[in-house]
Amino acid sequence: MKIKILLLVLVSVVGFSQKKKINQEYDYINNYYQLVYQAHFEYLNKDYQKAYDLLKTAEKNCPLLNQTGIYEPRILAECATFLNKPKEAVYYLEILVRDYGYNFNSIKNDSIFLNIQNTKSWKKLHRNKEKYAKNYIEKVDFNLRKELHQMKIDDQSVRTNGYDEEKAKVVDSVNQLKLYKIVVDYDFFPGHSFNQVGNYNVDNYDPEISVLVMHIRSSKADFWKPILLDLIKRGRASAKLYGNLSDSILRSNGVFDYGIYQNIEKEKINDYGNLDKRRIAVGLPTLAYQNFVYEYWENMFKKYNEQNEN
Structure with a gap:
């Protein structure tokens, strides 16, 4: 009975959404994501000029994002520093502090940025750091953070200690209704790139609900x-959300469309020859890039652990 009621509510929410105007001024799928993935690849390979050029092209096409695992403004700040563009480096650091709530002192203590701290632009950022931090906190919707945190707790409560299918149906239905209302109200899928959600340092709540x-x-x-x-x-x-949704519902079949899971053999991917074409069409990077980043960080963690053991 509960699920039937939830479905009726969903229909009413969907009807409301039809009236919402959607701004399609920017096309990140065709004009941004692939440039950023290429830039990230070059950055990890320490070709800072190529990474810089690619990100600047992406920035001309669409406003910069701050994607988890890539962090475009941070990469541009580092590249600009390495390329002797201190004023530009500070410009992107200012974006991190002002728009994404990054801790100024953690940036100040980063050895990469030591050589640009005698510039006028850096001193201006230093003067404004408290104002930026205050303004950032004022934009955070703490009720939204709490709601997202609870949604994730509810989601995991029916899965952590064994899977309760009947309870999961109810929890998932309720969560999807809440999620859809958030999407309608805020016009985004909750993530740390958006000021209303806030970053990990805001409080003890975890608003990451991509799962x-x-x-x-x-x-x-x-x-x-x-x-x-x-x-x-x-x-x-x-x-990554579209690929995650599509492949997660194919888990029972064991054959996937977007190859989001690691170590999946070619035979387990539908129409493998066109895999990258499908991935690019929904904003995902190529499989080669995905595997490169995975192996890069796997090697980095391995080296880190080896150093700590010695």
């Missing part, structure tokens, strides 16, 4: 796919 997409049932996938794709195209949701 909820993995628990959308196949019967609701056709409802969510166009919503996610529209948000991804406009830079209002993480590009």
Whole structure:
């Protein structure tokens, strides 16, 4: 009975969403994501000029994002520093502090930026750091953070100590209703790139709920796919969400469309020859890039652990 009531509510919310105007001024799928993935690849390989040039092109096409695992303004700040562009480096550091709530002292103590701290632009950033921090906190919707945190707790409560299918159906239905209302109200899928959500340093709540997409049932996938794709195209949701949704509902079959899981053999991916074409079409990077980044960080963690053991 509860699920039937939830479905009726969903219909009413969907009807409301039809009236919402969608801004499609920017096309991140065609004009941004692939440039950023290429830039990130060059950055990790220490070709800072190529990384800088690619990111500057992406920035001309669309406003910069601050994607988890890439952090575009941070890369540009580092590249600008290495390329002897101190004023530009501070410009991107200012974005991190002002728009994303980064801790100024952690940036100040980073050895990469020591050589630019005698510039006028750096001193100006230093003067404004407290104002930026205050303004950032004022933009955070703490009620939203609490709600997202609780949604994740509820999601995991029916999965952590064994899977309760009946309870999961109810929890997932409620969470999807809440998530859809958030998408309608805020015009984004919650993530740390958006001021209303806030970063990890704001409080003790964890507002990261991308895992909820993995628990959308196949019967609701056709409802969510166009919503996610529209948000991804406009830079209002993480590009990985569409692939996560699509492949998660195929887990029972063991054959996937986007190859989001590691160590999946070619035979387990539908139409493998066109895999990258499908990935790029929804904002995902190529499989080669995905594997490169995974192996890069795996090697970095391995070296870090080896150094700590010695």
